[in-house]
Amino acid sequence: MNAMNEKKINNNKKKCEFEFCKVCNLNHDKGHRHKYFPNHKKSLSAFLSRFQSKLADIRFFLKNPSVLRPEHASRNRFWCVFCDADIDEISSSFACANAINHLASEDHVKNLKHFLWKYGGEMNHMDAYRILEADVAKWEKNCKSLVNEAAPSNDRSNMLQVGPSNDIRNELKNKNINDFENCTFDPIKSNLSNGVMPLHYFTNEYQISHSGLSADTNVGPFVHDAIFSIPADAWISNDLAVDWNSQQPLPYKNLISSSDLSYRGVSQGYQGGGMVNGVTSSQGSHNITQTSATPPKKAGGNVHTGGPPPWFEATEENHLSAELKPISSSFISLSNKPGKKLNPKRVGAAWAERRKIELEMEKRGEIVKSDCDDNWLPNFGRVWQSGSRKESRKEFEKEKQKLPKVESHSEMPLKIKPYISKRMRRDASESE
Amino acid sequence: MSYVLTTLTKKKEIDSIIRDTIDKVLVLRFGRASDAGCLHLDDLLSKSAREVSKFATIALVDIDSEDVQVYIKYFDISLIPSTIFFFNAHHMKMDSGTADHTKWIGAFHTKQDFIDVVEAIFRGAMKGKMIVNCPLPQERIPKYQLLYKDL
Numbered sequence: 397m398n399a400m401n402e403k404k405i406n407n408n409k410k411k412c413e414f415e416f417c418k419v420c421n422l423n424h425d426k427g428h429r430h431k432y433f434p435n436h437k438k439s440l441s442a443f444l445s446r447f448q449s450k451l452a453d454i455r456f457f458l459k460n461p462s463v464l465r466p467e468h469a470s471r472n473r474f475w476c477v478f479c480d481a482d483i484d485e486i487s488s489s490f491a492c493a494n495a496i497n498h499l500a501s502e503d504h505v506k507n508l509k510h511f512l513w514k515y516g517g518e519m520n521h522m523d524a525y526r527i528l529e530a531d532v533a534k535w536e537k538n539c540k541s542l543v544n545e546a547a548p549s550n551d552r553s554n555m556l557q558v559g560p561s562n563d564i565r566n567e568l569k570n571k572n573i574n575d576f577e578n579c580t581f582d583p584i585k586s587n588l589s590n591g592v593m594p595l596h597y598f599t600n601e602y603q604i605s606h607s608g609l610s611a612d613t614n615v616g617p618f619v620h621d622a623i624f625s626i627p628a629d630a631w632i633s634n635d636l637a638v639d640w641n642s643q644q645p646l647p648y649k650n651l652i653s654s655s656d657l658s659y660r661g662v663s664q665g666y667q668g669g670g671m672v673n674g675v676t677s678s679q680g681s682h683n684i685t686q687t688s689a690t691p692p693k694k695a696g697g698n699v700h701t702g703g704p705p706p707w708f709e710a711t712e713e714n715h716l717s718a719e720l721k722p723i724s725s726s727f728i729s730l731s732n733k734p735g736k737k738l739n740p741k742r743v744g745a746a747w748a749e750r751r752k753i754e755l756e757m758e759k760r761g762e763i764v765k766s767d768c769d770d771n772w773l774p775n776f777g778r779v780w781q782s783g784s785r786k787e788s789r790k791e792f793e794k795e796k797q798k799l800p801k802v803e804s805h806s807e808m809p810l811k812i813k814p815y816i817s818k819r820m821r822r823d824a825s826e827s828e
Numbered sequence: 829m830s831y832v833l834t835t836l837t838k839k840k841e842i843d844s845i846i847r848d849t850i851d852k853v854l855v856l857r858f859g860r861a862s863d864a865g866c867l868h869l870d871d872l873l874s875k876s877a878r879e880v881s882k883f884a885t886i887a888l889v890d891i892d893s894e895d896v897q898v899y900i901k902y903f904d905i906s907l908i909p910s911t912i913f914f915f916n917a918h919h920m921k922m923d924s925g926t927a928d929h930t931k932w933i934g935a936f937h938t939k940q941d942f943i944d945v946v947e948a949i950f951r952g953a954m955k956g957k958m959i960v961n962c963p964l965p966q967e968r969i970p971k972y973q974l975l976y977k978d979l
Contacts, residue, residue: 741956744916748850774846776919819901
């Protein structure tokens, strides 16, 4: 029996290093025992069911392969919890293609097994978290047939269309860059374009108006973060235009610099137009669209005339009333603290209550009997006292009376200190 | 000096500020405006006055004025600067390992030290304690020799 007890004790004494359980999202030092705890089991089932729901989406696409449009690509990211890896769909042509391939891969299966061992999942349900190779093969066949079906219906091959031809990220293939050779950007002329808003239009608008603008400087997609810091003086002359023509697919930076120029041109010509939408510019140099040609309404004002922003007007009433409320309530709370009950046991609570009442009465104009005479002293516990504070005050009163008598007989040697009170000397003489 | 903090020179003023500070810690610094130690402390006090303003009021008392002498005797002020804490007109003691628990003698090392001390006083007072322990470590508490009457 003793041996058994010892063994138990020994087992409990074994200490483990702290580990992180990503299912429960906490650190623990129980080592392998952790996965059998009920809390962990609960978290694990929740965790796996969440992942299962994501897998269900992917399985849907496994059965019904569909073409993946590039603009949807960014939405189709998938985090595999077993491999701790992000799987995105940037370069895939079918929905969830990368995810499907990942889930069928050997590495994933290995990671899955490791996870189940570590966190104690059901080993026989392993197939729920992976895709069998047979399914993948079927899926690929379906994909190919899709491609072949779509091909004859278009002049261009389907793959090209599916490929991100309009994708702004895919700059090399983009028509923009090819057009740079043809650009005839003239900074001086662009300065004169009036009534044009500073913002370039957004990507989707560019695509809409794409067909109409061939020779223009295509700076729309690249001006998301227009650089404002370039001073207006530093006009770059036609030299830059020359440089542009000589360079082949331009790296991103140079594109920004070109956009700056056009931006600058626009901003100098800006006169308080409207927002960004719609009508293309009449100036041939660049792709700035203009909102309605009607003059800006003067009633509301705008940033340049110093008018209030539209959201402010809308919420003005709410804002003002909201402002008033907190201020008034804070004033009240400062003086009274209604609703916030202070500890009745706090130091000097009785005094505080009495005093508050007195103050209120004074505010109302009543004359309060003030017990604050000239000889009032606060409640003070003295340094060398023993006993209650009232006693110390009595002592003090006694000493105050004795003071004029004792002053003349100071027997205690005067230690040179910045400030020595007579009371100390008196105390010394008294205690002796 | 401190333009933020009120300087009191009369007993009446001290009385009224003690009586009127309700549910907030009252920090009374006794000292001289010309003394270096006091200036150091005053600087700290005025800089942290705003930070503690919700639960503390700070005031300075000039010990050179006539009217105040009675308080100097009553509070046993022998070394300056001396800081005394009140809450609801009751005096708060703090045990910082020194001989004198009734007041704080000397300046503080940093604003934060001062704020910690005031906070400790406030917390103790709200719980009903009239003496609290000092939250600062020993090396940050200015040491001094207190005049002992029997020596």
